[in-house]
Amino acid sequence: MAWRIWCTMGLVKEHAQAGGGCPDALWTVLAGNGLEFVPAPDTLPAVEELALQETEVRDGKRCGRTHVHLQLTPEGPESLPIASLHAMAGEIQTTVANSVNFSFQPNFPLGTIDQATELFRGLVRIWQPDAGILSTKETIREVTDLYDTYAGYLTWISSAPFGTPPDLASASAESFGEGTLLTARDWSVPGVKNMHTELLGAGAPALTAFPRDRQRVPTFREEHTF
Incomplete structure (x- = not known):
C-alpha cells in the first residue's frame, strides 16, 4: 500500500505541476496534534512509516485497518487543497472498505480529456x-x-x-x-x-456486484516509470 501511495503522490504532483499549473504543489498530512496539516513524507521509506503509523493495533500488533489521508496544496500547508487521497485497506469487507478515493477540486489542473x-x-x-x-x-x-x-x-x-x-x-x-x-x-x-x-x-453488473475474499489482481503490460 505504501508503494502505491508513494507512486500516486509523484504522479499527481507531476500532473499538477505540468505546464506551470501548480509549480509549488505540495502533499500534506495531518500533524500528530490533529490540528494542522504539515508537509507529507516524500520518500518511500518515510511513506512506509506513515502507513504503519496509520494502521490500527490489534492484539498488540499493527495489523488492523490502514487509513491514509493526504492533501495536495498549490502553495504549501497553509493553502487550501486542490486534491486529496483517501486510501483504506485491511478491512474484512472487500468493496467500499478496501478502496482508494481521489478528490480533485475545480481548480486542480486536470487539463484536456x-x-x-x-x-x-x-x-x-x-x-x-x-x-x-x-x-x-x-x-x-x-x-x-x-x-x-x-x-x-x-x-x-x-x-x-x-x-x-x-x-x-x-x-x-x-x-x-x-x-x-x-x-x-x-x-x-x-x-x-x-x-x-x-x-x-444491457444488463451490465453493478459497480459493487462482486464482493470476494481475495482479488484476482489485474496486470498491465505497459511499462511506466513513476
Whole structure:
C-alpha cells in the first residue's frame, strides 16, 4: 500500500505541476496534534512509516485497518487543497472498505480529456483495482442510481470480475491491461447518464456486484516509470 501511495503522490504532483499549473504543489498530512496539516513524507521509506503509523493495533500488533489521508496544496500547508487521497485497506469487507478515493477540486489542473485520461491510466496502473471511475459530485447527485452500473467520464473495469463491457454508443472502449477502458463520448452529466442507461439496458453488473475474499489482481503490460 505504501508503494502505491508513494507512486500516486509523484504522479499527481507531476500532473499538477505540468505546464506551470501548480509549480509549488505540495502533499500534506495531518500533524500528530490533529490540528494542522504539515508537509507529507516524500520518500518511500518515510511513506512506509506513515502507513504503519496509520494502521490500527490489534492484539498488540499493527495489523488492523490502514487509513491514509493526504492533501495536495498549490502553495504549501497553509493553502487550501486542490486534491486529496483517501486510501483504506485491511478491512474484512472487500468493496467500499478496501478502496482508494481521489478528490480533485475545480481548480486542480486536470487539463484536456487526453491529459486527464493519461492521469487516470497512471492511477489504474498503480492501484490495480477491480474498477476505477472518474466522476463528479454533480453527476453522482443527478444520477441517483449511478453505482448500479460502472458509468463514468472515464471507467476502467477488470476483466476478471466484470468481463467485457457491451458495445456502447455513448462511450468508446479500448483494451488496457487485463481490462477495458471506457471513455464517455460526451463529457457532461447527460452524457454519463446516457452511458448509465445503456449499461442498465444491457444488463451490465453493478459497480459493487462482486464482493470476494481475495482479488484476482489485474496486470498491465505497459511499462511506466513513476
